[in-house]
Amino acid sequence: MKLGRQMALGDTLMSLDAAGMADVLIVGAGPAGSHLAYLLAEQGLQVTIIDKQAFPRAKVCGGxxxxxxxxxxxxxxxxxxxxxxxxxxxxxxxxxxxxxxxxxxxxxxxVRSEFDKLLLDRACAKGARFLAETAFVDATETADAVSVITSRGVLRCRLLLAADGAASAVRNKLFGKDLVAxxxxxxxxxxxxxxxxxxxxxxxxxxxxxxxxxxxxxxxxxxxxxxxxxxxxxxxxxxxxxxxxxxxxxxxxxxxxxxxxxxxxPLENRRKLFQRGRVWLLGDAAGLAEALFGEGIYFALKSASIAARAIAADGAGCLIRADSALYSQLLRRELLPELRAAAWMARLIYRxxxxxxxxxxxxxxxxxxxxxxxxxxxxxxxxxxxxxxxxxxxxxxxxxxxxxxxxxx
Ligand SMILES: Cc1cc2nc3c(=O)[nH]c(=O)nc-3n(C[C@H](O)[C@H](O)[C@H](O)COP(=O)(O)OP(=O)(O)OC[C@H]3O[C@@H](n4cnc5c(N)ncnc54)[C@H](O)[C@@H]3O)c2cc1C
The missing domain is CATH 3.30.9 (D-Amino Acid Oxidase; Chain A, domain 2)
Structure with missing residues (x-):
């Protein structure tokens, strides 16, 4: 169902340019999404972040x-x-x-409800716009943008950054259900x-x-x-x-x-696939928790900082072109070898x-x-x-x- 833009988007209209386009749309306001929203807002980008829940919200986690x-x-x-x-x-x-x-x-x-709200508030204070109770449903990519169907209407963005957790709907829809173990x-x-x-x-x-x-x-x-x-x-x-x-x-x-x-x-990204066109995966959505202790918050935050660096290094070029591979290259260089070593240590210790x-x-x-x-x-x-x-x-x-x-x- 497509709602009228005004009705569907409410507050977020402020984060869209004249063509009704956000630079980046982040799905999921957990640690990965909110930290990324903060870093990108700091770079001066128009950032909209959506979450299917209202905040503060509970999250199953040892904290x-x-x-x-x-x-x-x-x-x-x-x-x-x-x-x-x-x-x-x-x-x-x-x-x-x-x-x-x-x-x-x-x-x-x-406690995650408090911690995640703190990160989200910090991102909003930097200029990111947050839409609560707005779930990602589906997306289609065109040459210069992504149209995202949400439970509250359609949003358009240059880059869709998926930080919607271990059961990521973005990943399941656009990368396949078997990508992450x-x-x-x-x-x-x-x-x-x-x-x-x-x-x-x-x-x-x-x-x-x-x-x-x-x-x-x-x-x-x-x-x-x-x-x-x-x-x-x-x-x-x-x-x-x-x-x-x-x-x-x-x-x-x-x-x-x-x-x-x-x-x-989520302990493994089976195909080491972290981006496709204008859609990038972060944190649990990308399968980036470590195997030894099941720690995921650090790796979610780290993937956000790597994504922000990739966007900055590209001089926001990745907002214009869909072929930037820098984010995946940095993940492969800086994060994956550590996660692989953690998996070996986990095998050694728990076997x-x-x-x-x-x-x-x-x-x-x-x-x-x-x-x-x-x-x-x-x-x-x-x-x-x-x-x-x-x-x-x-x-x-x-x-x-x-x-x-x-x-x-
Ligand atoms: C039992 C358990 C204990 C854990 N203990 C620890 C620990 O002590 N320390 C640690 O570092 N890690 C721990 N983890 C792992 C950690 O919780 C995750 O790795 C971390 O939360 C990942 O952050 P994220 O931002 O990628 O995703 P999340 O924190 O899962 O955030 C995803 C967000 O996306 C939203 N969302 C989901 N679907 C949609 C949709 N369709 N549309 C819009 N929004 C959506 C969700 O509402 C949520 O707010 C634990 C995990 C479990 C299961």
Whole structure:
């Protein structure tokens, strides 16, 4: 259904030029979309961003924000920051826990409804126009523009930037449903009994037997825990694994309230296809989460900054021509090798979790490098290389905690 332009577009009319054309239309106001909207508005482009939901909106996510993601954003998160993470508790089935201090803090936690609203507000303050409750439906490309059918009418733009998440409608419509491979993950928001959050303090917990072939996490927020399980190999019965994981921890017993939710994490772009003509894919829509921890926010933000750089480097030429390949080239050069190394590390660790836990995770030198992955002080390729060349050494017994001892968490 085509609505009259005035009626359909409301506020966004201001972001269109005389021909009724936005420079860029971004679909999805998650971290990728809103950060990109901010960067492009800063370049002086006319940016319209649409989302099928009204904001603030909930998003299934652990809300673990790595230091490298915070550094990439480069501004104070203010009250959207729930807990600074200065240490990681690493254990196996709640036994043999070691605490890895991480100074400066390697991460923080956020609640996505607040964090995403903050990023969106920041983009709008820079000049981007936001249309809430406007879903992408379909698009057709002509020589100099893209006509986008939304649930509220037709929009036209020079460049359509798809940041509409793991189940991206733009990707499914314009690139095919099989482009991205993904796995499920499940989490619970758990409001614990009194005193339990204080017991955790500024620590996040990673259990390398949280589920078969994967891990479990406990991330503290201001008033609740986010508890979840994930495996890069996928798997069924996630709720059962999550219940088993939750039951292993004293801090999570007799909670005041628990809310369960699950979604998918996209781990691979099978054809390494990130753009076609005037349509580019970003973040989860492009299949850019990493396999080791299921971290996706940093890679969503990074793909946005790469897209903004590609547009700037082209002197906005890619708005005029449809054949710019710079975005894909930069992704292939800067992001894909890291994601590939993360996938290898995930295979190494989760295929042999007991061995990997006792010889890699408990090894101070190696878990120091793992902490560097989260903070951004170390790249995945470098970490994988160091782990591989140290192979004979890390088979030697490491200074580990007394084996079999249950942790107090
Ligand atoms: C259980 C779980 C736990 C996770 N925990 C973490 C974690 O702790 N740390 C981390 O870094 N990553 C985590 N991730 C991954 C992370 O959530 C994603 O990688 C990240 O949100 C990707 O950001 P994005 O901007 O690409 O997409 P999204 O954040 O998914 O945003 C997409 C936006 O597009 C909108 N949209 C969708 N369809 C349409 C449409 N047709 N039209 C218009 N708008 C549309 C949506 O409403 C949404 O606002 C987790 C994922 C899961 C499933």
């Amino acid at each position: 673990g924000l790595s230091r490298k993601a915070m550094d990439l954003l480069g501004f104070d998160l203010g009250p959207a920051l729930h807990q600074t993470i200065g240490a990681a508790i690493l254990n196996y089935r709640n036994r043999d826990a070691i605490i890895r201090e991480m100074q400066p803090a390697a991460a923080c936690t956020v 993904y796995v499920p993950a499940m989490e619970a928001m758990l409001w614990p009994a009194e005193g339990m959050l204080e017991r955790f303090g500024a620590r996040a917990l990673f259990d390398f037997d949280g589920m078969p072939g994967g891990y479990g996490w406990i991330f503290p927020k201001r008033d609740h825990f986010n508890v979840g399980v994930y495996s890069p190999f996928g798997g069924a019965s996630l709720r059962r694994h999550l219940d088993r994981f939750t039951a292993a921890y004293a801090s999570l017993q007799q909670p005041l309230r628990v809310e369960y939710q699950g979604y998918i994490i 042999f979790p007991k061995l990997a836990f006792s010889h890699l995770v408990l090894n101070q030198r190696i878990n120091h490098d793992f902490a560097g992955l989260i903070s951004g002080q170390m790249g995945y390729r470098h970490c994988l290389f160091k782990t591989a060349v140290g192979f004979p050494r890390w088979l030697l017994p490491s200074k580990a905690p007394e084996r079999g001892v249950k942790s107090s968490y």
